[in-house]
Amino acid sequence: MNTAQKTHPIECIRLPEVRRITGLSTATIYRMAVGGKFPHQGKIGEQAVAWIRAEVEQWAASKAEARKRLP
Template sequence: MNTMKRTIRRDELRKMVPLADSTIYEMERNGKFPKRFNLTSRCVVWDYDEVVAWIEARKEAANDVEKAPGPDVHQRKTRPTKKAA
């Protein structure tokens, strides 16, 4: 039984992965994002399952990342002022 793979175009990819095109292309070149491929000379697509797997892997990696501590507000020399509207 041959199952058809779902593909997504750039507009759907942008909805799933809110990164700039240049960031996605850079990550593709570095092997850190699923590679796109051409269906025709004018139609570029990504494999949906590969993109979903990448997102899930990022979620898992995010759970393992230690967050940077916030700034120590007690070390401020001045208080920030609110600008008049």
């Protein structure tokens, strides 16, 4: 395996963890996802959805970085 192409396993997280990471409410998470301002969830079962942890964490990091640029 090429060391430059190291892959990390995809970790799926459920809504309570997404809320914990972001501090957002359930309604806000879904509203922002529909509006394209938050990562979309994916179906992992017949009645279950999850988010990819790396995408949620990247979204949170981008918000923190944007805050640093404020006057």
